[in-house]
Each structure stands twice: as structure tokens, then as C-alpha cells.
Amino acid sequence: METKGIINIDGINVPIENEKNVLELIRKADIELPTFCYHSHLSTYGACRLCVSDIDGMGIQATCSVPPRDGMVVKTNTAEVRQIRKVNLELLLANHDVSCPSCSRSNNCKLQDLTRRLGVTKVRFKKTDKVEPIDNKSWSIVHDPNKCVLCGDCVRACKEIQSVGAIEFVNRGAKTTVAPAFLKSLADVECVYCGQCVAVCPVGALTPKPETEEVWKAINDPDKYVVAQLAPAVRVALGEGFGMEAGSATTGQIVAALKRLGFDQVYDTSFAADLTVLEEATEFIQRKLKGENLPQFTSCCPSWVKFAEQYYPELLPNLSSCKSPQQMFGSVARETLPKLLGIKPEQLVIVSIMPCTAKKFEAKREEFIHEGVAEVDHVLTTEGLGRMIHETGLQFRKLTPESFDLPLGFKTGAGVIFGNTGGVSEAVLRFAYEKITGEKLAANDFKMVRGMDGIRSAELEIGSIKLKLAVAHSLSNARILCEKIVAGESDYDLIEVMACPGGCIAGGGQPISFEPDFREKRAQSLYNVDKQLQLHKSQENPYVKELYQMILGEVGGHKAHELLHTHYHGRKRITEQLLTIRDTEHPKIEVCVCVGTNCFLKGSQELLKKLMQYVTENKLEDIVGFEGQEEMVDVKATFCFERCDRGPVLRVNQHVIEHASFEKAKKVLDQEIARIGALMNA
Amino acid sequence: MNTVNTQTNNKVRQFQQVLEIIEKHNYDKTRLITILQQVQHEYRYLPQEVLTYVATALNMPVAEVYGVATFYAHFSLEAKGKYVIKVCDGTACHVKGSSKLLDTLRGKLRLSEQKHTTDDMLFTIEAVSCLGACGLAPVMVINEKVYGEVNTKKCNAILEEILAGETAAAVDENSL
Ligand code: SF4
Ligand code: SF4
Ligand code: FES
Ligand code: FES
Numbered sequence: 022m023e024t025k026g027i028i029n030i031d032g033i034n035v036p037i038e039n040e041k042n043v044l045e046l047i048r049k050a051d052i053e054l055p056t057f058c059y060h061s062h063l064s065t066y067g068a069c070r071l072c073v074s075d076i077d078g079m080g081i082q083a084t085c086s087v088p089p090r091d092g093m094v095v096k097t098n099t100a101e102v103r104q105i106r107k108v109n110l111e112l113l114l115a116n117h118d119v120s121c122p123s124c125s126r127s128n129n130c131k132l133q134d135l136t137r138r139l140g141v142t143k144v145r146f147k148k149t150d151k152v153e154p155i156d157n158k159s160w161s162i163v164h165d166p167n168k169c170v171l172c173g174d175c176v177r178a179c180k181e182i183q184s185v186g187a188i189e190f191v192n193r194g195a196k197t198t199v200a201p202a203f204l205k206s207l208a209d210v211e212c213v214y215c216g217q218c219v220a221v222c223p224v225g226a227l228t229p230k231p232e233t234e235e236v237w238k239a240i241n242d243p244d245k246y247v248v249a250q251l252a253p254a255v256r257v258a259l260g261e262g263f264g265m266e267a268g269s270a271t272t273g274q275i276v277a278a279l280k281r282l283g284f285d286q287v288y289d290t291s292f293a294a295d296l297t298v299l300e301e302a303t304e305f306i307q308r309k310l311k312g313e314n315l316p317q318f319t320s321c322c323p324s325w326v327k328f329a330e331q332y333y334p335e336l337l338p339n340l341s342s343c344k345s346p347q348q349m350f351g352s353v354a355r356e357t358l359p360k361l362l363g364i365k366p367e368q369l370v371i372v373s374i375m376p377c378t379a380k381k382f383e384a385k386r387e388e389f390i391h392e393g394v395a396e397v398d399h400v401l402t403t404e405g406l407g408r409m410i411h412e413t414g415l416q417f418r419k420l421t422p423e424s425f426d427l428p429l430g431f432k433t434g435a436g437v438i439f440g441n442t443g444g445v446s447e448a449v450l451r452f453a454y455e456k457i458t459g460e461k462l463a464a465n466d467f468k469m470v471r472g473m474d475g476i477r478s479a480e481l482e483i484g485s486i487k488l489k490l491a492v493a494h495s496l497s498n499a500r501i502l503c504e505k506i507v508a509g510e511s512d513y514d515l516i517e518v519m520a521c522p523g524g525c526i527a528g529g530g531q532p533i534s535f536e537p538d539f540r541e542k543r544a545q546s547l548y549n550v551d552k553q554l555q556l557h558k559s560q561e562n563p564y565v566k567e568l569y570q571m572i573l574g575e576v577g578g579h580k581a582h583e584l585l586h587t588h589y590h591g592r593k594r595i596t597e598q599l600l601t602i603r604d605t606e607h608p609k610i611e612v613c614v615c616v617g618t619n620c621f622l623k624g625s626q627e628l629l630k631k632l633m634q635y636v637t638e639n640k641l642e643d644i645v646g647f648e649g650q651e652e653m654v655d656v657k658a659t660f661c662f663e664r665c666d667r668g669p670v671l672r673v674n675q676h677v678i679e680h681a682s683f684e685k686a687k688k689v690l691d692q693e694i695a696r697i698g699a700l701m702n703a
Numbered sequence: 704m705n706t707v708n709t710q711t712n713n714k715v716r717q718f719q720q721v722l723e724i725i726e727k728h729n730y731d732k733t734r735l736i737t738i739l740q741q742v743q744h745e746y747r748y749l750p751q752e753v754l755t756y757v758a759t760a761l762n763m764p765v766a767e768v769y770g771v772a773t774f775y776a777h778f779s780l781e782a783k784g785k786y787v788i789k790v791c792d793g794t795a796c797h798v799k800g801s802s803k804l805l806d807t808l809r810g811k812l813r814l815s816e817q818k819h820t821t822d823d824m825l826f827t828i829e830a831v832s833c834l835g836a837c838g839l840a841p842v843m844v845i846n847e848k849v850y851g852e853v854n855t856k857k858c859n860a861i862l863e864e865i866l867a868g869e870t871a872a873a874v875d876e877n878s879l
Contacts, residue, residue: 186764192773202758202765203751210766595765600718600752618759626760630722633715658718660755 026091031098041065043084043095044072052097055106055135057113057223058172059085061537062522063181066173070109071135075099107139115146117224118167124225125408128262129533131223132170153198158206160385161214161230161378162529166198169226175199175218182522184497185328187212199226202595211331211594213496215324215520216378216529229378229402229530233409236399239370240283246362247370248286249279250350250429253294254376254440254525255403257546261539262407262532263417268542270550273422278410279374280423286362288429290373291436293350294448295559296568297321298435300585301343301445302452303577309486309514314338316491316506316513319445320587321345323383324520328496330592333503334619334665342586346439347373347380348389351396352584354429357572361428372399374406376440376528379520388587402530428564434465434551435559441544442494442524443470443477446517450481451558458484465557471548473523473540476501478513490515495522591665593617600658608655610693612636612686613672617661620668628669631683632656632690641694653697654690720745721753725760732761735771739778747787748779784820784827786865789844793833799840800854805830807855811862825869 024036028043030050040046042065047054057069067086074084077094081102084095096102113132121127156164173190176199180186187210191200201210219227239245251272260269279287305317320326320341329336344352351371359366373380383389384397401409410417425431435451438444447467454462469479470490475498478491491513493499499518505511521527523540526547536542551557559565573581600616614620614629633656636642641654662670667679673689724741728734738757743749749772758768772778790796790805805828809815812826820827836842839851843858850861 180764186767189764189766189770190774191766191770193776200766202755202769211764595755598752598755600756601714616756616759618762621759626722630719633719637715656715658752658756660752660759 026089028089028091028093028095030095037089037091040089043074043076043082043087043089043093046089047072047074047084047095047097054084054097055110055138056085057131057135057170058174060174060178060221063174063177063221066177069113069170069172071106073102073105073109075102081105103139107141110135110139110141111144111146113170113172114141114144116170118152120168124168125228125231125404126222126225126533128411130225131535156206156208157230159208159212159214159230160382162207162212162216162219163228163230164200164207165226165228166200167226168224169199170224171197171199172223173199174221174223175227178217178221179212182217182495182497183213183215183324183328183520184500185211185213188218205596209596213324213327213331213520214379214382214529215496217521219378219529220521220527220531220533229404230381231405231408232381232399232401233405233412236372236401236409239372239399244368245370246285246364246368247283247372248288248354248358249284250288250290250293250347250354250371250373250397251275251279251425252290252347252373252375252377252380252440252525253437253444253547253550254528254531254543255374255406256550257440257526257543258376258531259403259407260417261534262404262411265418266542267534267536267539268544268546270546271417272550273424274417274420275374275406276425277420277423278406278415278417281415281420282409282413284372286358286426286430287423288350288354289425289432289436290346290350290375291432291439292429292562292564293346293353294436294439295433295562295565296349296353296585297343297346297439298445298448298452298559299565299569299576300349300581301341302449302456304341304343305449305515306453306456307577309488316511316516317341319515319517321439321445322519322521322525323377323379323386325496325499325518326589327379327382327592328499328520329503330589331594332500332618333507334591336503336506337589337591337666339506340589342582342588344389344585344587345380345383346436347375347383347400348396348587349585350429351384351389353568353572355394355396356584357568358429366394370398371396372401373397374401374403376403376525376531377521378402378529380530403528404530404532407532428567431562431564432554433556433559433562434554435557436562437550437554438547440525440547441471442519442522443472443492443517444524444547445519446470446490446492446515448559449515450483452560453488454483455558455560457486462558470517473544475522488514490517492517494519494524496520591619591661591663593661593663595660598660600660601655608652609697610654610674610690611672612654612656612690613659614656614681615660615662615668615670616658617665617668619665620661620670623668625669625671625681628671628681628683628686629656629658632671632686635683635687635690654694717745718753721756725757730761732763735761735763735768736775739768739772743778746782748782750782751780754780782820782824784825786825786845787827787829789829789831789834791832791834791836791840791842791844792830793837793840795833795837796841801830801841803855804841804843804853804858807858808862811859 026037027034035046035050055071058066065085067083070083072084073081075096076082153166239247256272257270260271276287318340381400384400389396435448447470450467470492476493480489526543527540636654664670669681671678671681676689755765758765792801814828834842843850843853
């Protein structure tokens with residue numbers, strides 16, 4: 022690599038290559054300078070000031086914010102620098118409630134780790150004693166502001182990685198906190214529950230919502246029959262919570278651990294991923310042949326689905342109608358297992374082990390709950406399962422590997438690589454190739470869709486069909502593609518989206534890793550698992566074939582649709598808010614114009630203006646009835662009727678008008694006035 | 704026209720103003736602070752729903768707009784009364800009995816440290832730090848107008864005057 026100069030760090034010369042800042046060079050010199058607010062994939066914030074060093078001619082600097090220059094001389098270890106670091110750490114601690122023994126991040130907390138490393142033994146600054154409420158309302162994430170050290174990592178992750186911006190710094194000075202708009206709960210705002218904020222939080226202020234107690238309860242209930250499904254990405258990450266290398270594959274040990282914890286059967290979500298491949302690829306081929314609803318987006322990632330529902334309602338018809346593997350597994354298990362296992366349907370408890378916080382939310386979506394019975398009862402994250410294993414004292418690393426139960430535990434490698442960015446595309450291609458050409462695929466790997474670039478695209482010819490596909494991870498990258506599609510500037514056929522950078526292997530429910538290349542290691546490990554399996558193409562899974570023969574019928578057929586497909590709907594970003602423009606109490610006619618983003622973009626502001634004008638100009642606000650002055654028409658603005666794909670939307674009393682225009686609205690309004698006039702005259 | 708109607712029309716006008724302010728600034732995110740200042744000028748505070756509307760119109764996350772609105776001390780997210788009484792609680796005023804002044808005012812208007820605004824939306828009391836008029840301590844400011852050396856008697860007189868003015872105005876309006 023080309024060298025852009027030399028920098029001297031504690032007496033050692035280090036060549037500058039492409040490092041963005043002095044901190045990266047210090048780390049290259051194998052000095053693990055403490056940092057709180059630095060993540061190489063986020064912008065630099067420079068708030069914690071733990072990375073300070075003495076730079077000749079510049080004085081004490083936060084090295085994360087200083088670009089390297091040839092000839093710099095840096096001292097990372099002077100008495101003054103060490104003192105400053107300690108004081109800064111103490112300041113962070115003063116913000117924190119230090120409830121460490123009961124914190125789920127106790128074994129993996131930067132604050133504890135650095136306090137120990139820097140030898141801070143007492144905190145001289147006054148503790149903030151105000152206890153702030155914990156946000157426990159969403160299904161996915163718990164936010165405890167009392168532990169927050171205000172590093173801002175989560176705020177930047179949400180904005181930069183996901184382009185969501187659900188959380189922000191709020192207030193100033195001593196009252197500063199991190200919170201959603203109006204201090205609402207994460208459950209009531211546009212949060213997509215990806216957990217990337219959790220993954221960067223150095224302390225326990227943002228954690229996955231635990232469901233371990235519910236799971237223990239089911240396991241301990243003798244009437245219940247508890248089965249587990251294990252998502253692909255879990256097997257290459259759980260070991261990290263037990264001191265193993267990033268990316269260690271521990272599938273067999275996890276199965277063994279689940280059995281020891283008391284699960285009755287242990288199955289593999291990858292089985293359902295194989296099913297997803299068949300359904301989704303078939304759907305795709307049909308769309309491609311008809312030229313309909315292209316590009317087709319994948320729909321396995323619940324954060325992406327919620328994101329699309331909130332921001333791109335007009336693209337919802339482009340999402341594959343396939344449920345995610347988690348939910349496909351749930352449906353199939355409910356349908357088949359009671360008979361297979363000889364139990365009553367109400368005895369069956371289905372627990373997923375997922376790398377993902379959003380899967381908890383997904384399991385609770387109303388589409389996946391039928392007559393009060395959820396397809397999946399509980400969702401444990403990888404770290405949650407880790408805590409359960411720790412709780413029992415099981416020596417995870419010493420467990421003898423066991424194998425999954427059949428039939429729902431059998432999978433092909435295609436179903437395993439689903440956990441990687443690019444994995445779903447590759448699995449679909451392995452099927453589509455054979456389906457379209459009728460020939461056997463010689464080499465299974467489609468390496469062009471692999472890798473870690475944020476957006477990757479590939480063009481390929483399968484038989485006589487030309488395909489153009491894209492893989493995006495991080496929703497900010499998905500947004501780039503969506504904008505292109507909405508603007509009519511894209512000709513992709515298939516787009517895979519995963520919200521987490523790297524895919525599920527780096528989901529918000531995985532053990533937290535601050536190792537720079539943990540994503541690559543976990544991803545490689547999944548590809549290795551694929552290699553070691555007997556079969557690599559979903560269409561070869563004998564149990565999937567059997568399931569179609571016995572229960573599902575045809576791929577994409579009626580029964581398959583009933584069990585394996587779903588639908589989406591426009592979704593508001595923030596809970597109930599009504600902009601009362603006049604504030605009347607009982608208007609006879611209420612006109613509510615949606616000013617949610619999608620309707621706004623389709624001109625609802627103009628509509629609102631015209632209606633307000635129409636009402637005031639014609640003095641429709643009030644009429645003099647026989648009881649004196651009465652309030653007649655009130656125009657209000659409201660945020661989102663969740664019909665965003667049909668905007669602008671407005672409502673005149675009970676009449677909802679989609680694709681509204683002023684003329685349409687005026688007509689209905691006039692009718693209402695006439696109707697009420699007639700009523701009053703009668 | 705009666706009072707109900709004046710009030711509601713006032714509200715319509717306020718919202719129309721918001722639309723105009725946003726338009727005038729070209730839906731430009733970088734003008735957020737100016738936009739919020741002008742919106743606050745209309746409503747005398749920043750109502751939640753209006754903030755959400757501004758965020759939508761500028762195509763930014765609501766949390767970001769809320770973050771900005773809570774960062775600057777001159778923005779208020781609470782509705783304020785027609786008369787905002789700022790009582791200085793800086794050192795000089797404190798020494799000269801500003802807490803007593805606060806107590807008197809709060810007692811008279813039935814407000815407290817938690818409740819800042821009267822139910823009729825006429826008065827809001829705020830304790831602020833040094834208004835920079837320490838020579839006149841204790842100082843209070845009512846809608847830009849500065850009152851110095853306010854003792855209990857003077858304080859009462861000021862309130863009486865405002866209330867008298869309000870009653871007169873109400874009578875006027877009704878007789879129209
Ligand atoms: S879970 Fe994702 S969307 Fe929600 S606040 Fe965290 S980073 Fe943002
Ligand atoms: S919640 Fe965590 S990541 Fe966010 S500012 Fe607080 S300590 Fe930092
Ligand atoms: S890492 Fe440099 S200031 Fe926080
Ligand atoms: S923005 Fe959702 S219905 Fe208008």
C-alpha cells in the first residue's frame with residue numbers, strides 16, 4: 022500500500038496509509054487507547070475525550086478527531102494525558118447510576134472495563150440522584166436513561182446506519198438525555214427495532230428486551246411442550262459470550278445446551294429459510310416473466326419491512342409477500358407438530374432464538390397472531406439465550422455437540438447463509454438457476470453477491486433471462502435504492518435488504534463485539550457451515566419436499582399462500598397526534614386532512630389550505646341553529662391514516678377519501694352540509 | 704362576532720401562518736431555528752403537533768426537531784399565558800428577596816413551582832437567572848417590560864393594573 026508519510030507514536034514510527042485519524046494509527050501500533058464515542062463505521066463525535074494524547078505542537082488532542090499528518094509526534098501515555106483520561110472517565114461515571122451487578126451488560130461493559138483498566142477507584146463528582154423512567158414499552162428494546170453516559174453512539178447509529186433518527190439528544194446541560202421525540206416511548210415512534218443502537222451502546226442503557234422469564238416459565242410448566250427454532254446467525258456468535266473467538270461455529274453445542282435447558286425439541290430456522298427460498302424465488306420468477314411489481318424486495322427483515330411501511334408505502338407491492346423464515350417456521354410448526362408429536366395444539370410453545378431485536382416485534386405483529394394464538398410465542402435473542410445458559414452454570418464450551426431434531430431441523434446450506442448480507446440472494450439464485458434453465462447448477466457459489474460493500478449489484482444471465490440484482494445492508498443504503506426506484510431511475514429485478522450492517526450475523530440481539538472485523542469473521546463462518554453441509558440448494562431439502570407433498574401442495578399454491586405469505590400496510594411514524602386548527606369541541610362536520618409525510622409529499626398541504634379557505638370564505642364554521650350558535654365545520658390536520666400508498670387521504674366525518682383532490686373533498690363536504698341541514702330543518 | 708369565533712379564527716390564522724413561514728423558508732432544513740422562532744412567535748410556544756408538522760414539512764426526523772426545540776432556552780414547549788412574568792432569581796435579586804416576590808406572585812395567581820401557567824392562560828411565571836439589571840434588584844419582567852425594586856405592594860399594584868385592563872377589553876369586545 023502507498024504510504025502517505027510517517028507518524029511517530031510513543032517513539033515508534035508508523036506509516037500512514039488510509040487511516041482517517043490519529044486514533045486509528047495508534048491502534049495500528051497495537052495500543053488499545055480507550056474510547057467511548059468512536060466507532061469506525063460512524064461519524065466522529067469527539068465527546069468522551071478518552072482518546073486524548075499529546076501531539077507535538079498541538080497539545081492535548083482527542084485523537085479520533087485529528088487527521089494524521091506526516092511527521093507528527095504523538096505521546097499517548099504522559100502523566101498529564103493519563104490524568105485527563107481518568108477525570109473524563111470519572112465524569113462519565115458521575116452520569117451513571119452504577120447499578121452494575123444487576124445489569125445485563127455487566128460482563129461486557131466498556132464503562133466497567135475502562136474503569137478497571139484506568140484504575141479509577143473512586144468517583145469524586147456528585148452523582149445525579151434523579152431517577153428517570155425506564156422505557157420498557159416496546160417489544161424489542163429497553164432504554165434505561167439512568168445508565169446513559171451520553172456518548173451519542175446510538176443517536177449516530179440510528180441516523181447514519183439506518184437513516185431513521187428515532188432518538189436524539191434532548192434538553193441541554195445537566196438535563197441532557199437521549200430520547201425519542203416528545204420523550205415518547207420507542208414503541209410509539211418510527212424506531213424499526215433493529216437494535217443497532219444497542220449494538221454500539223458501551224453500557225447497559227440500551228438493551229434487548231428480555232423474554233427469558235417467560236421462556237423459563239413455559240419450560241417449567243409440565244403441561245407445555247416447548248420447541249425451539251434456531252436462526253442461522255446465532256450459531257456463529259453465541260460462543261463469543263463464552264469467551265470464544267468471533268465467528269466460532271457452535272451449532273452442536275447450542276442444540277445440546279437448549280436440550281439441557283429443558284427444550285423438548287430443537288429445530289432449525291434454516292429449514293424455514295429453505296422454504297422461503299422456494300416460495301420467494303417462485304414468486305420472483307412469476308413477477309419477472311409477467312414484468313410485474315419489479316424490483317421484488319426481500320421481506321425477511323422485519324426492520325426493513327417496518328421501514329418500508331413507514332417511508333415507502335408506494336413500494337409495498339414490490340415487497341415479496343413471503344413471511345420471514347421465523348414466521349414461516351411458526352406457521353408450519355403450528356400446523357404440523359401437534360399431530361407429529363402427539364400433543365394438543367394448546368400445549369405447543371414455540372420459542373425462537375434470533376440474532377435480532379426486531380424479530381421480537383415481528384412475532385407480535387397482528388398479521389402473525391390468529392385467534393389469539395401467535396405463530397411464535399417468544400423470541401430470545403442470542404445474548405438472551407447466553408444469559409439463560411450462564412444462569413444455569415452449564416459449561417457451554419464443554420458440551421458434547423448434539424444434532425437438530427427432524428423434520429424441521431433439517432436444512433441445506435442455502436438456508437444457513439441467509440444470515441449473511443447477500444445470503445438470501447445467493448440462496449434464491451441457486452434455486453432460480455435450476456428452475457429457469459432446467460439444468461443442474463455446477464458451482465453453488467454466487468460470489469458476486471457476497472462481501473461487505475453497502476450496496477452491491479450484479480447482472481447475470483440465466484438461460485435466456487437477464488437479471489439485475491442489488492444487495493443492500495443498512496437501511497440508509499436501502500433508502501438510496503428506494504429513492505432511485507421512486508424516481509424511476511432503477512431497473513433492478515431483485516433487491517435484497519437487511520437492516521443490520523453485515524446482515525443478521527451483526528443483528529442487534531447478538532453478543533456485543535467491539536472487535537473491528539467481527540462481521541467478516543461471523544460471515545465467513547456461515548459460509549463455512551454451508552460448505553460442510555451435505556446439501557446446498559433449498560430445492561434439494563427432502564423434508565421441504567415432503568412438506569409440500571403432505572401439506573402445502575404446490576409451491577406458491579393456495580395452502581402455501583395461506584400459511585407462508587402475508588401482507589403489509591402503511592404505518593404512521595408517531596402515535597396519535599391531531600393538529601387542531603380551530604379547537605372546537607363538537608363540530609357537526611369534522612374534516613381531517615392527513616399531513617403525514619406521504620400525503621404531504623402528494624400535496625396535502627395545498628389541500629388543507631384550500632379547504633380552510635373554502636370554509637372561512639363561505640362562513641361554514643358556524644351556523645345559527647335553533648339553539649343559537651352551533652359549530653358546523655372544523656378542519657383539522659392529522660398525522661397518517663395508514664393508507665399512505667393512496668394519499669393524499671382525508672376524512673369528512675366518517676367518509677374517508679383516498680387520492681383526494683379539493684373538488685372531491687368539496688363535494689363530500691357539501692353533501693354533508695346538505696344532509697345535516699336537512700336533518701336540522703326536519 | 705363573538706369571542707368564540709374570534710378565538711377559533713385566530714387559531715386558523717395561526718396555522719395558516721405556520722404554512723406561510725415554512726413556505727417562505729423554502730422547506731429548508733438549515734433554516735429550522737429561524738422557522739421555529741417564527742412559529743413560536745405565532746403560538747407563544749411550540750405545540751407538539753406543530754413541531755411534528757414542521758418536521759414533516761422539512762422532511763426531517765421529529766426527534767431531531769424536538770432535540771433542537773429543547774436545546775435552546777428561548778424555545779418553550781409549554782403553552783404560556785398572555786403575560787409572561789419573569790422573576791429574576793440571580794444572586795443580587797435573591798439577596799434582595801426575589802424568592803419572597805415569587806411566593807407572593809405564585810400565591811396570588813394560585814401557581815407553584817410545578818404549575819407555571821394560570822388556567823385562563825393569562826399569566827405564566829418563570830424564575831430566571833440574572834436579567835442583568837442587578838442595580839434594580841429585585842427585578843421582574845412582564846412581556847419585555849422591566850419592573851425594578853418590586854416589593855409586595857408594587858407587585859400587587861402591577862397585577863391589578865393588568866387585570867383591570869383585561870376586564871375593560873372584555874367588556875369592549877362584548878359590546879361590539
Ligand atoms: S432500534 Fe434501530 S431504529 Fe430503533 S432507535 Fe435503535 S437504531 Fe434507531
Ligand atoms: S444510550 Fe448508550 S449509546 Fe446512547 S448515548 Fe447513552 S450510553 Fe451512549
Ligand atoms: S473516542 Fe475520541 S473523543 Fe470519544
Ligand atoms: S401519510 Fe399515511 S395516510 Fe397520509
